[in-house]
Amino acid sequence: QQQVKQSPQSLIVQKGGISIINCAYENTAFDYFPWYQQFPGKGPALLIAIRPDVSEKKEGRFTISFNKSAKQFSLHIMDSQPGDSATYFCAASKETSGSRLTFGEGTQLTVNP
Amino acid sequence: DTEVTQTPKHLVMGMTNKKSLKCEQHMGHRAMYWYKQKAKKPPELMFVYSYEKLSINESVPSRFSPECPNSSLLNLHLHALQPEDSALYLCASSQPGTERAKNIQYFGAGTRLSVL
Numbered sequence: 703q704q705q706v707k708q709s710p711q712s713l714i715v716q717k718g719g720i721s722i723i724n725c726a727y728e729n730t731a732f733d734y735f736p737w738y739q740q741f742p743g744k745g746p747a748l749l750i751a752i753r754p755d756v757s758e759k760k761e762g763r764f765t766i767s768f769n770k771s772a773k774q775f776s777l778h779i780m781d782s783q784p785g786d787s788a789t790y791f792c793a794a795s796k797e798t799s800g801s802r803l804t805f806g807e808g809t810q811l812t813v814n815p
Numbered sequence: 816d817t818e819v820t821q822t823p824k825h826l827v828m829g830m831t832n833k834k835s836l837k838c839e840q841h842m843g844h845r846a847m848y849w850y851k852q853k854a855k856k857p858p859e860l861m862f863v864y865s866y867e868k869l870s871i872n873e874s875v876p877s878r879f880s881p882e883c884p885n886s887s888l889l890n891l892h893l894h895a896l897q898p899e900d901s902a903l904y905l906c907a908s909s910q911p912g913t914e915r916a917k918n919i920q921y922f923g924a925g926t927r928l929s930v931l
Contacts, residue, residue, distance in 0.1 A: 736919070745819070745905050745922030746858065791857050802871070803920065805857035 705729075706794050708806025715813050721779040723809045725792035728773065732794040736803070737766065737777050740789045749790070750777070782813045818842075819923035821906050827929045830896060836926045838889040838906030847889040848920065849881060850905040858905055858922075864889060865911055896930045903927055 707726045715721045725735075736751035752759045752766040752775065759766045765778040779786055792806040819840045828834050838847065846865045850858035863871035864883040878900075880892040889906055907920040 738922075743924070745821075745907075745924050747922065748919055751919070789855075802860065802863070808855065808857055810855070 706792060706804050706806040708792050708809060710809060711807065712810045713812070715782045715811065717782065717784060717813055717815050719782050719813075721777075721782045721786065721811055721813070723777045723790055723792070723811070724774065725776065725794075725806050726772075726774045727794050727804075729794070729796065729804075730773065731796040732804075734795045735766070735768065735775050736793050736795075737764075738791045738793060738805075740791065740808075746791060779811075782811075784813045784815050787811055787813050819906055819908055819921050821904075821923035821926050823926055824924065825927045825929075827931060828893065828896065829931050830898075832896075833892070833894045835893065836891040836904055836906075836928075838891075838923060839887055840908040840921070841887055842908060842910070842921065843886075844908035844910045844921075845886055846909045846911045847883060848905075848907040848909075849879075849889070849891050850907065850922075852903040852905055852925070862891075893928075896928075898930050901928055901930045 705728050709724050734753055737749045738746035739749045740746040750761050750764045750766055752768050754770050757768050763780045768775045790809045790811055793803040795803050822837045848863050849861040851861055852858045860873050861875045862881040867883045878895050882890040903925040905925045906923045909920045
């Protein structure tokens with residue numbers, strides 16, 4: 703069964719710190735790995751995404767690190783801010799399944815002022 | 816504009832009611848999705864429409880009936896629901912066919928459904 707395992711389930715970080723969320727996948731056919739950010743009462747919003755031909759992608763304070771051999775990828779949030787407090791979902795998909803996303807279980811991030 | 820609009824935002828219905836959820840996007844996307852999300856859980860895929868045709872049905876009970884009247888609209892008709900169907904129902908859209916764009920799904924804010 704296709705799975706994406708995400709950890710930790712919850713994370714508390716002080717303002718200015720680095721938040722790190724990890725995901726591991728099983729299906730080597732996955733070729734697209736997005737991260738979604740969800741605030742309470744809102745739908746998930748695409749934050750950043752990576753394909754397996756690169757090992758790192760950075761957009762502002764958000765960086766995805768990708769390790770193809772270990773089948774792992776992670777989200778790093780630098781200089782974490784209280785406004786980053788949200789639930790983060792990693793996901794994976796493969797081209798032959800169209801746009802079917804397999805989500806991780808989510809990480810609830812709290813950034814304390 | 817990357818907006819997916821869902822109405823209503825909240826819905827309370829009894830088990831014998833019939834109601835509909837609506838979703839609209841004007842991004843020209845030709846794939847639209849319904850997801851169900853329980854508290855503290857990831858979205859679960861229910862249905863996918865591609866070019867107005869139902870392409871994926873994730874073995875959803877028949878009390879949920881999707882409809883795609885045109886490329887901009889998606890409905891979810893609800894009938895004889897159970898209390899365990901209470902959840903956040905999310906609509907999403909994407910543009911199939913363009914390699915880099917086709918996996919970017921844009922979500923609406925959802926409809927919070929309570930079944931009494």
